[in-house]
Amino acid sequence: MFxxxxxxxxxxxxxxxxxKAKEFEPDDELRSHMTKYICVLCSGFxxxxxxxxxxxIAENSCSPSVVLTYTKSQLYKIQNANSEKIRALAKSFNxxxxxxxxxxxxxxxxxxxxxxxxxxxxxxxxxxxxxITIIKLENYLNKxxxxxxxxxxxxxxxxxxx
Numbered sequence: 001m002f003x004x005x006x007x008x009x010x011x012x013x014x015x016x017x018x019x020k021a022k023e024f025e026p027d028d029e030l031r032s033h034m035t036k037y038i039c040v041l042c043s044g045f046x047x048x049x050x051x052x053x054x055x056x057i058a059e060n061s062c063s064p065s066v067v068l069t070y071t072k073s074q075l076y077k078i079q080n081a082n083s084e085k086i087r088a089l090a091k092s093f094n095x096x097x098x099x100x101x102x103x104x105x106x107x108x109x110x111x112x113x114x115x116x117x118x119x120x121x122x123x124x125x126x127x128x129x130x131x132i133t134i135i136k137l138e139n140y141l142n143k144x145x146x147x148x149x150x151x152x153x154x155x156x157x158x159x160x161x162x
């Protein structure tokens with residue numbers, strides 16, 4: 001699914017949990033709790049995806065060096081990777097990527113989907129109410145996957161060809 005095997009494994013685990021959560025009755029309290037757990041996993045998946053796809057871009061752009069080591073150490077520190085942070089990160093790699101990525105994130109509310117996952121994860125982690133449902137979460141995850149693949153395939157391809 002993804003160019004990075006670790007991301008594919010993590011995504012598949014989340015996807016299987018979504019399938020299991022859908023087997024519960026829609027008003028089941030256990031389904032709600034499982035959805036919240038999956039939301040936290042999705043948030044972690046976003047952060048791991050940002051690390052891996054931009055690390056891959058860095059590896060494709062320069063041979064092992066001090067710059068690559070530094071880049072990976074900075075990517076590892078990224079937390080709460082909302083759509084704005086992802087755009088800023090892409091721009092720091094190549095300023096020409098900002099506008100196309102911004103436009104892609106705005107199409108079909110892809111950026112909003114990422115932000116909703118992070119917002120709900122924040123609410124869940126801090127004991128606040130969350131209105132996340134398994135259907136909403138699955139839709140948000142699907143849009144997030146589209147963004148990850150876009151970065152993986154479009155931006156990384158542009159960098160490789162320059």
